[in-house]
Amino acid sequence: MLEKKQTIQKTPDITKLQEVVINNRTKIYIPVGADPEEAKRRYQTRLDEQRRALITPKKTTLV
Numbered sequence: 001m002l003e004k005k006q007t008i009q010k011t012p013d014i015t016k017l018q019e020v021v022i023n024n025r026t027k028i029y030i031p032v033g034a035d036p037e038e039a040k041r042r043y044q045t046r047l048d049e050q051r052r053a054l055i056t057p058k059k060t061t062l063v
Contacts, residue, residue: 017029020036022043030039 012029014029016032018032018034018036020028020030020039020043022028022040028039028043030036
């Protein structure tokens, strides 16, 4: 019989991270000393790409 390996998920230590507020509902945590504006820009870029993927229609092939 196969035994399942237990996955141990360690939560990050928030005291070693700095909070970046994206909007009133969204906060991200980055390492202390990292550029908060760069992190905010990267987050927004990633979010825009996900939205664009949902909006663009799939190409249909004509038979």
